Amino acid sequence: MLSDERDLERLKHALRFGAQALSSDSLAGERSVVFPSSYSPRVARVAMPGVLNTVQRGVLSLLLDVAGPLRGWL
Numbered sequence: 001m002l003s004d005e006r007d008l009e010r011l012k013h014a015l016r017f018g019a020q021a022l023s024s025d026s027l028a029g030e031r032s033v034v035f036p037s038s039y040s041p042r043v044a045r046v047a048m049p050g051v052l053n054t055v056q057r058g059v060l061s062l063l064l065d066v067a068g069p070l071r072g073w074l
Contacts, residue, residue, distance in 0.1 A: 019034070022034045
């Protein structure tokens with residue numbers, strides 16, 4: 001992956017494009033907060049196949065979904 005220098009340039013361009021799109025005023029009503037994230041070792045462990053990880057991902061995704069509407073109330 002990214003063995004060709006052009007791949008890295010395309011990846012950088014895509015990330016900038018996505019950040020600009022998410023930050024645009026026209027999407028202000030569709031998103032709450034734009035923030036950077038990283039793929040930490042902990043996230044990588046949860047992403048591995050397995051029953052426990054599947055349950056963890058389900059619970060974590062539910063918490064993320066619920067947190068959005070509650071953020072303004074908090």
